[in-house]
Amino acid sequence: MLTNPWRLVVAGVGGQGVLATAGFVAEAIHRRGLPVLAGQLHGMAQRGGAVTATVVAGGHTSQIADGAADTLLATEPLEALRVLSTLRPGGLAIVNTHAVPLPAPPGGGTPAPAIDLNAVLDAIRRRARLLVALDATALAQAAGSPRALNVVMLGLLAVADKEACPAPAQALIEAIATHVAKGAIPLNRRAFDSGMNAARLHGPQPP
Amino acid sequence: MNAELLDSVGGHSLLLLGNEAIVRGAIEARLGFAASYPGTPASEVGETLERLQAGGGPRLEWSINEKIAVESAFGASLAGVRSLAAMKHLGLAYAGDPLSTIPCIGVVGGLVVVSAADPGCRNSPNEHDQRHFARMVGMPTLEPSSPDEARSMARFAFDLSEKSELPVLLRVTARVAHTRGPVRTEAFAPPRPPARFVRRPERFLPVPVNARRLRVRLDERIEIARRLLETCDFCPRFGPPAGRRGIVSAGAPAEAVRELLETLDVAAATPLLRLGALHPLPEQAVADFLLPLEEVLVVEELSPFLEEVLLALAKSRGLAVRVLGKRTGHVPGPHEMDHAALAPALRHFLRLASDRSPLAPAPAGVEEPCPPNAPAAVDEPPAARVAAVSAAPLTPPARPPTLCPGCPHTATFLGLKLVFGDESVIVNDIGCYTLGIQAPHRAGDALLCMGASLPLAASLARVTNRRTVAVMGDSTFFHSGLPALADAVEHQADVVLVVMDNQATAMTGHQLSPSSPQDRGGRARPRRSIAGCAAALGVEGVERVDPFDFAALTAVLHRARAAAGPRVVVAERACPYFLTPAGGPLEANRAGAGAGSGGRAVDAQKCGSCGMAEAGLFCGLPPSAAVDRLSVRQRIAGRALCQRAFPAGPPAVAPCAAACPVGICVQAYVGAVAAGQPEAGLRAVVDRAALPSICSHVCHRPCEAECVLAPPPVDGDMASEAGRPVAVNEIKRHLTEAAGLAISHPECPPPAPGAPTVAVVGAGPAGLAAARELRRCGHAVTLYDAADAPGGALRLIPEYRLPRAALDRDLEALLALGIDYRPGRRLGRDFSVADLRRSGHPAILLALGAGRVHRPPIPGSENPEVSDALAFLRDGHGPVAGRVVVIGGGDVAVDVARTAVRRGAKAALIALEARDALPADPATVAAAEREGVEVLVARGVAEIAFARAAGGGLRLRTAAVRRIAVGSRGELLPELGAAEDDVVADRVVLATGLEPDADAMNLPDLPRRPGGWVEADPYGRTAVGDLFVAGDITLGPSNATRAMASGVRAAFAIDLALRPSLAAPCRAPLDLPPRQRDVGACSPWVMAESVRLAKGGDGASCLAPPPPMDADQARAEAGRCLLCARCARCDACAQVVGCPAFGPRERLGRVIDPLRCIACDVCATLCPNQAIVPAEATC
Known part of the structure; x- marks a missing residue:
């Protein structure tokens, strides 16, 4: 049923639910009976470090070579920049613009010069064909909890990538519902919907 | 599921x-x-x-x-x-x-x-x-x-x-x-x-x-x-049954190869064997695969295990196939076999040119090029072989994992570094605490494997003869720390083992350890005692402590450090991220924190709030000069003392700085010296003190009298520390005399062309300080002085208190600031105030000092053989024979007596006041007595007679003092008893108080106070608009530091008058009432040195002050300072604690991420300004 492999790279900061996000996408694809592999090389991810996860539908390995990812989903803009080379030129990038600040170098070192968000988005635009960039953390907060950030991102993915992504919105919603506590389902639904609405409103922007 | x-x-x-x-x-x-x-x-x-x-x-x-x-x-x-x-x-x-x-x-x-x-x-x-x-x-x-x-x-x-x-x-x-x-x-x-x-x-x-x-x-x-x-299903083959070149692989790389072959579109032409059974090798199946091949590429990770097995197999079966892989450089050696590593290897092996269609055969005659991973290139990590097209111009900074916000290990590492110091050796182990090797803690000098920290530390301690620290977690302790501890006890290793017991195997996902208090379902379970194990193994003095109780933590670590032999400290506090009944740690902590349901926030008002800033006196030093790990230790060490001294919280201005007449931020320069930054310290001093060396010699040190450590110790609390104020002045003297630093005044912009010039009359401390301050504001200054050399009354201070070299150095540095200095011009004799006005000076500062000794009406004192103190001190350095008697009880009197001793005379001092009421600094009185000066107190001179007989000389008829009244001009009027003892003298010197000299007395139109001192407001403004006063002429007899401060205030007033809209804020605080000095508030360092020197030789050999502290002494003494007051922009929270919840600095303080802060309060406890407060939840 899959003519070509589809590859997604998910990036963010430890604690933002990067692995869970990849897991939901993989689950949704699996429910449709399609072959999928999700890679999550973690170990110390929770402790605020950079985290990357992959979803590969129709491939043999969960690894994604440089330039082989169709879509980049990032819960944090600097992390999007960090994995940008994985995205194929002309791919789709969905990026949360709310940055998680890097702590200043402790012990009195000179802080690294602040990275300008616009420069980051420009760099991403140069690589991607389409960019969806908005403050998904604010949407999550409005939906009820900043922890729902990754679910907002999935809503964005469902609409922005609906041509190519083999995980349709319904399958994503079901995958999420299976894995969260019953009482949290309305919040997650709201978050997912707000992601979808935001993607419809803002739409992907070509460079 | x-x-x-x-x-x-x-x-x-x-x-x-x-x-x-x-x-x-x-x-x-x-x-x-x-x-x-x-x-x-x-x-x-x-x-x-x-x-x-x-x-x-x-x-x-x-x-x-x-x-x-x-x-x-x-x-x-x-x-x-x-x-x-x-x-x-x-x-x-x-x-x-x-x-x-x-x-x-x-x-x-x-x-x-x-x-x-x-x-x-x-x-x-x-x-x-x-x-x-x-x-x-x-x-x-x-x-x-x-x-x-x-x-x-x-x-x-x-x-x-x-x-x-x-x-x-x-x-x-x-x-x-x-x-x-x-x-x-x-x-x-x-x-x-x-x-x-x-x-x-x-x-x-x-x-x-x-x-x-x-x-x-x-x-x-x-x-x-x-x-x-041999017959299992786990060694499938892909691709054609035969070919020239085939690939053998296993595990994840095999799938990566399979995918790459498909991408390169050669899968159908390339035989691939995926081995799932590695040992014993299914030899027949493998041999069958290898038989038709000319070359086989073995793709595997880690080491060439399969390659060697296949090589041996091929050899033993007599197969002709060439076995290629890591050994031959055809496959990269280290790290994961990802696409980046494999693509060039496969292209090369399969003779696929990288820039042509992958199916096209290589041109005939092309020699096999050097394999892409030949040993020379082998240690390049795969990531470096990323294709150039992917390069982004911006590189984000690294974001490594860190200890979580609220991790108890943060507190333990802080305590370790505070107590053991930066030079101690700490061996780390495997667990969450391994992250402590990063900044700011850098708590880890070596690391090997589970439980190895203790044997490594023990060995290092043994061979280097230094007490060493080992850290490991609770799970690791039971895993392999127990035998290591038994070994350490057997050999009485000189080690402190800190078990960082967060009650779980946290790094790998919070699996239970024997120390866990509850299971994964939240049910309570018994905890096994690490401390008990250590005691049972024979460790003495095992202690348990909550790392968040800093005072207890540092006390425990101090004890462990001071002991001999192996010691165990168990730092116990549950990982806040371990399952708690209330849910996650954020909710649990925050729910318990009451108002702080949103975590913590930095109160910008308190954060950047050095009180000196509010008073316009901010020193402007960068924060790192005053704060580092050292200051945190000081706060912890002195917490109880500071809390007693300042129950309402840390003061905005430190008491030492508040007492300084010239407004030096004492905390800044002491902190700078403690932090090993003398340049910053001297800058803080010179910012306010125009004559820093002179201050460091003659200042009366009100800062030390106010130091929190000055009062005697209260039972049981820092007993060894209190009772000895920080030797602030000696630290300053180190900076000016021994640190090898040049005095660099703040910038004084050249005056605008055609700008009017301010006249300053009197180059004593008040006039000089005012001149600098005016220059700093950009005014032109002409400085007139009656004497031929600058310094005013400073020149009368004896050499043993103020070496000439120091005096001259300060004066030279100051006069180089573009001041038009005109010596040898006496007001009243050579020019008048009217002259100055006619010259176009819009403002005139009279810093005329107190140039005359008051002569009390003692019969016989009008005799010219009775000289006065100023004349005596001014007149010379030649030898003085016989006995000099000084009348007076103030610092000047003592100076005269001690100078006389150094010039060869015997000296005695007669003072009206009782011993404990002497105006002179008790330290100098004590020094005088040690030098042989006879000090007679509570005696008055009834008459000075000139004895013609018995060898000439003078006889003073003295009497006991019954009462001292004070006259209308402030002079002392003693009521004496009957004349009793006679004191003989060859010379009598009056040191009976100072008053303005005659010319100063003759200045027109200026209202005066009793005694002749000019009446003025605290800023030196007189009733006459263009006349200002500073120094003793308005303060009365005071001291050099107060005089300098008064000069700075007057300069401010002049600046304000001349440029009302542009004036800079006043840099000296308002004059404080003189304080009683405690006997115990004198610098014990100087006392000790003086005693040492006095004992070493005769009194006259003390011709100079004791040598200043060297860098180590200064730093150690500065390290005693508790840094009581709030300090501006200190950044201890982020720099010393290193919690990842702290974001970048904003205008006046750090921002705490409300999504990450779990309100553990480590930072709040350590913030010197108490500026970290509970925050409201935002959602």
């Missing part, structure tokens, strides 16, 4: 991690028992099994360590139960002893050891290759390439194990273990027969007589395994 994992019907397709799939496979094989120690990337095997127990899954035990896990599993196997042990690759090595003998004994119930390797060292210190180990001991080895294969191999492994009677190694890498993929579940039969232990001593007791026989049996077992593997 759990139900499906346990379900015996099967037929589901589940999306599972490789590790979860292994569990499913084991369940399908009817696993009975499992044991594991957590270790990335294998932890999920145990976690999954743990989860399934509730639903009827096989029993899982989290073992104390991997050796015990293997032994436990083998024990079950001996009773016929199918067992599994799971661990990371290093864990397999740890279990090396049992695993070396189990194959000889042989298993009964199938035993599968799951061990997960970590190519690329994502979570490990090395790329240790378990395959060699398994071959070494005789364990058949299987390696899955996908989660589904992991399931089927796990299932098969138990059969293999039982049939061959060997433990089977199911070896995965992180890639497969942590990839989620579709797994097909299969049905399995009902449970196996119950466990039964049947005696087989000839097997189960491998004593030598049995061992020799079992050794032979081992070879037979391996052969059985090989035959079974």
Whole structure:
């Protein structure tokens, strides 16, 4: 049923639910009976470090070579920049613009010069064909909890990538519902919907 | 999910991690028992099994360590139960002893050891290759390439194990273990027969007589395994049956190769063998694959294990195939075989040119180019071979993992570094606390493996003769710290072991440790005592402490450090991220914090709030000069003392700085010296003190009188510290005299052309300070002085108190600021105020001093042989014979007496006041007495007579003082008793108070106070608009520092008058009333030095002050300062604590991320300004 492999790279900061996000996408694809592999090389991810996860539908390995990812989903803009080379030129990038600040170098070192968000988005635009960039953390907060950030991102993915992504919105919603506590389902639904609405409103922007 | 994992019907397709799939496979094989120690990337095997127990899954035990896990599993196997042990690759090595003998004994119930390797060292210190180990001991080895294969191999492994009677190694890498993929579940039969232990001593007791026989049996077992593997389904072939070049691979790389071959569109033309059975090698199957090939490329991770096996096989079978791989440089050596590593290797091997169609053959005659991974290039990591097209111009800064916000280890590391110091050696271990090796803690000088911190530290201590620190966690302590501690006690190692007990095996996912207070379901369970274990092993003085109780933590660590022999400190506090009944740590902590339901926030008002700033007196020094780890230690050490001194919280201005007449931020320069930054310290001093060297010699040190450490100690609290104020002035003297630094005044902009010039009359301390201040404001200044050399009354201070070199250095530096200095011009004699006005000076500052000694109406004192103190001090340095009697009780009188002694005379001093009421500095009085000056107190001179007989000289008739009244001009009017003793003298010097000199008295129009002092407001403004005063002329007899301050204030007033809209804020605070000096408030350092010098020689040899402190002494003394007051922009929160919840600095302070802060209050406790306060929740 899959003519070509589809590859997604998910990036963010430890604690933002990067692995869970990849897991939901993989689950949704699996429910449709399609072959999928999700890679999550973690170990110390929770402790605020950079985290990357992959979803590969129709491939043999969960690894994604440089330039082989169709879509980049990032819960944090600097992390999007960090994995940008994985995205194929002309791919789709969905990026949360709310940055998680890097702590200043402790012990009195000179802080690294602040990275300008616009420069980051420009760099991403140069690589991607389409960019969806908005403050998904604010949407999550409005939906009820900043922890729902990754679910907002999935809503964005469902609409922005609906041509190519083999995980349709319904399958994503079901995958999420299976894995969260019953009482949290309305919040997650709201978050997912707000992601979808935001993607419809803002739409992907070509460079 | 759990139900499906346990379900015996099967037929589901589940999306599972490789590790979860292994569990499913084991369940399908009817696993009975499992044991594991957590270790990335294998932890999920145990976690999954743990989860399934509730639903009827096989029993899982989290073992104390991997050796015990293997032994436990083998024990079950001996009773016929199918067992599994799971661990990371290093864990397999740890279990090396049992695993070396189990194959000889042989298993009964199938035993599968799951061990997960970590190519690329994502979570490990090395790329240790378990395959060699398994071959070494005789364990058949299987390696899955996908989660589904992991399931089927796990299932098969138990059969293999039982049939061959060997433990089977199911070896995965992180890639497969942590990839989620579709797994097909299969049905399995009902449970196996119950466990039964049947005696087989000839097997189960491998004593030598049995061992020799079992050794032979081992070879037979391996052969059985090989035959079974020969026919298993785990070595599929892909591509054509034959070809020139083929590829052999295993595990995750095999799938990467398969994908790459398809991408390059050569899959149909390239034979590929994916080996799932690694040992014993299914030789026939492999040989069949190799037979038609000219070349075979072996693609594997870690080491060329398969390559060497295939090489040996090819050789022994006489196959002509060339075996290529890591050894030959055709495949990269280290790290994961990802696309970036493999693409060039495959292209090269398959002769695919990189810039042509992959199907086109290489041109004829092209020599095989050098393989892409020839040894010379081999140590380049795969990431470096990224194609250029992917380069982004911006590189984000690294974002490494850190200790979590609120981690108790933060507090423990802080305490360790504070107590043991930066130069101590700390050996770290494996766990969350390993992250403490990063900034700001940098608590880790060496690291090896589980439980190694203690033996390493013990050895280092032994050979370097230095007490060393080892840290390890609670789980690690039980894993392998216990034997290490027994060893340390045996050898009485000079080590402090800090067990960082966060009550869980936190790094790998909060599995239970013996120290955990509750299980995964939140039910309470008994904790095993680490302190008890240590005591039982013979460690003395074992202590437990909560790391968040800083005072207790540092006290405990101090004791441990001071002791000899091994000591154990257990720093206990549960990891806040471990499951709590209320939910996550954020909610639990915040719920308990009351108003702080939004975590913590920095109060910008208090953060950047040095009170001096509010008063416009901010020193402007960068924050790091005053704050570092040292200051945090000082706060902790002096907390109780400061709390008693300032119950309302730290003052805005430190008491020492508040007492300084010229407004030097004492805390800044003492802190700078303590932090090893003398330049910053001197800058703070020079910013306010125009004559810094002079201050450091003659200042009356009100700062020391106000120091929090000045009062005598209260019982039990910092007993050794209180009672000795910080020797602030000596630290300043170190900066001006011994630090080798030049005095660099603040910038004084050149005056605007045509700008009017301010006249300053009097180059004493007040006039000089005013001149500098005016220059700093950009005014032109003309400085007139009556004497030929500048300094005014400063020149009268004796050399032994103020060396000429210091005096001249300060004066030279100051006069170089572009001041038009005109010496030898006396107001009244050479020019008048009217002259100055006519010259166009818009403002005139009269800093005329107190230039005359008041002569009391003592009969006989008008005789010219009775001289006055100023004349005596001014007049010379030649020898003085005989006996000099000084009348007076102030500092000037003492100066005269001590000067006389140094000039060869005997001296006596007669003062009206009682001993404890003498105006003179008691330290100088004591010094005078040590030098032989006779001090007669509470006596007045009734008459000075000139005795013609008995060798000439003068006789003073003295009497006891009954009462002292004060006259209308402030003069002393003593009421004397009957004249009693006579004192003989060759010279009499009056030092009976100062008053303005005659010319100063003749200045027109200025209102005066009794005594002749000019009336003025605190800023030196007089009733006459363009006349200002500063120094003694308006203060009355005071001292150099107050005079300088008064000059600065007057300069401010002048600046304000001349440029009302542009005036800079006043840099000297308003004059404080003179304080009583406590006897105990004198610098004990100087006292000690003076005594030492006085004892060394005769009194007259003390011609100079004792030498200043050297850098070490200054730094040590400055280290005693408690930094009482709030300090601006100190940044201790982020710089010293290093909590990742702190974001970048904003205008006046740091921002705390409300999503990450868990309100642990470590930062709040340490903030010197108490500026971290509870925050409201925002959502």
